[in-house]
Amino acid sequence: MRVLVVYCHPVETSFHAALHQEVLRNLRAAGHDVDDWDLYAEQFNPVMSREERLGYHEVPSNREKVQGHIDRLQRAEAIVFCFPTWCFGLPAMLKGWFDRLLMPGVAFDISDPANVKPMLTNIKRISAVVTYGRPRWMAWYMGDPPRKIVTRYMKRLTAAQARVDYHAHYHMNVATESQLKRFMHRVGHAMARFA
Template sequence: MRVLVLFAHPVETSFHAALHLAMVGALRRAGHEVDDCDLYAEGFDPVLSREERLRYHDLATNRQAVEADVDRLLRAEALVIMAPVWNFGFPAILKGFFDRVMLPGVSFRMVDGRARPNLQHIRSLTAVVSYGGTRWASALMGDPPRKLVRRWLRGMIRPWSPVRYLALYGMNRATEADRDAFLAKVVQAADRL
């Protein structure tokens, strides 16, 4: 399976970087073709420009600024998102990827004024996230990243595809044993893709 891994963490020595390396390695060992997109290392520009927004609904021109990223997404059969949760949301670089690449004609198409899913080629979605705070604190805030993955992104891919949301809550107080157990869970998820 062709897997697009979207990784969003600026520090190469972080725990999330270790999760990323473990996931990519496990996917490759399982025989998957991995397109490893490290948004920070690749210098992805998350800012939606005025011109891009003006062309947003023009299917003939809306991909111009992000054509290579669109092509990567359209080639994928599985999508793996790996990012920390900061201030109850994904890092700005990942949010910018969604804003700039998940375009009309790419992730959805307009039919009679309504958005219809257009990523039917993606048949597996996995998110690997870490939260500094507790699950309780995230729930009180509505846990926007979980909803984005389990509702918004799920609604764009092939119906009934598996969607996994692996979250390590309380990262600020996690022990080495907690981190090791979560790392093992991430590797197992790669095996079940």
């Protein structure tokens, strides 16, 4: 399977960087063709310019500035997001990835605004590896936007065809070494069985 891994963390020595490597190692060992998209390493620009916003609905010219990125998304059969949750949301870099790439003519067809059609039907599998600084109950209280974006919004863009799983470690601020090892093992096991 062609798997696009979208990784978003600025620190190469972080626990999330280790999770990212665990994801890659196990997907590759399972025989998948992995496109590793490290947003920080590749210096992805998350900022939608005034020009891009004004042309957002102009299909296909809205693709011009991000066509190479769109090609990677459209080649994928599966996508794995790997990111921390900051302020109960996506990191700004990843939010910008969603804003700039999931646009009309790419992620959805709005030629009939009353009947929007999903266009990411090439994606058959969605997964996420996510860390939170706070406990699960607080993320739930805040609505857990990252979980909803991955498990609901992304799935909807695939015409609800994609199978989705979400691997979250809550309360990183007080996590013990053994808890982190267990989560790492869980993630590795999930990626080794990814299909």
